Amino acid sequence: MQRFLIPVVLLAVAVLRADLVNCACDVARPETMEARSCSLCREAEKQNADVKVFFLKDANPSKPGRWLALPRIHPRSMDQLNNEQRAELWSAAIAKAKSLFDDQWAIAYNAPSVQTQCHVHVHIGKLIPGVETSQFITATKIEDIPVPAGGEGLWIHPQGNLFHVHSGEQITETVLER
Numbered sequence: 001m002q003r004f005l006i007p008v009v010l011l012a013v014a015v016l017r018a019d020l021v022n023c024a025c026d027v028a029r030p031e032t033m034e035a036r037s038c039s040l041c042r043e044a045e046k047q048n049a050d051v052k053v054f055f056l057k058d059a060n061p062s063k064p065g066r067w068l069a070l071p072r073i074h075p076r077s078m079d080q081l082n083n084e085q086r087a088e089l090w091s092a093a094i095a096k097a098k099s100l101f102d103d104q105w106a107i108a109y110n111a112p113s114v115q116t117q118c119h120v121h122v123h124i125g126k127l128i129p130g131v132e133t134s135q136f137i138t139a140t141k142i143e144d145i146p147v148p149a150g151g152e153g154l155w156i157h158p159q160g161n162l163f164h165v166h167s168g169e170q171i172t173e174t175v176l177e178r
């Protein structure tokens with residue numbers, strides 16, 4: 001009996017893993033938008049209504065080569081976007097990444113549980129050489145990029161005309177040069 005209890009306990013711990021931030025950003029209640037964790041939501045509200053995806057230079061001065069891509073709408077995490085919205089975000093981010101770094105680009109999505117912002121975003125940067133891992137799938141087109149499983153992050157980089165989609169990690173932006 002004892003040996004069956006252990007996995008159950010581990011599962012409970014995984015489910016209870018708390019997010020770093022309590023997200024209460026509500027555009028209908030301006031006072032809630034003042035929180036630091038809502039700063040990307042505030043940027044989204046500055047965009048024109050016809051904008052679907054926009055870009056921000058990373059505000060962290062220690063990451064001068066980095067950009068963010070974000071939808072104007074307000075999902076907290078990637079799984080809250082529908083297939084079309086997710087494809088729009090990835091295709092805009094990849095186009096921007098290519099324009100900045102040619103075939104050296106990579107895009108990283110951190111797991112929601114390690115994010116300090118309440119608005120879904122992906123990090124665009126230059127792939128650090130030699131960070132390749134074995135946990136990836138090959139995607140032939142943007143629509144093949146999966147929804148990150150189980151609250152994980154993922155990171156993507158080109159492999160010829162294909163993409164590697166790496167999974168199984170929480171903090172992924174560490175594959176990008178600063």
Ligand SMILES: [Zn+2]
Pocket residue numbers: 025040041042044073074075118119120
């Ligand atoms: Zn938002």
Ligand SMILES: [Zn+2]
Pocket residue numbers: 132133136157164165166
């Ligand atoms: Zn790879």
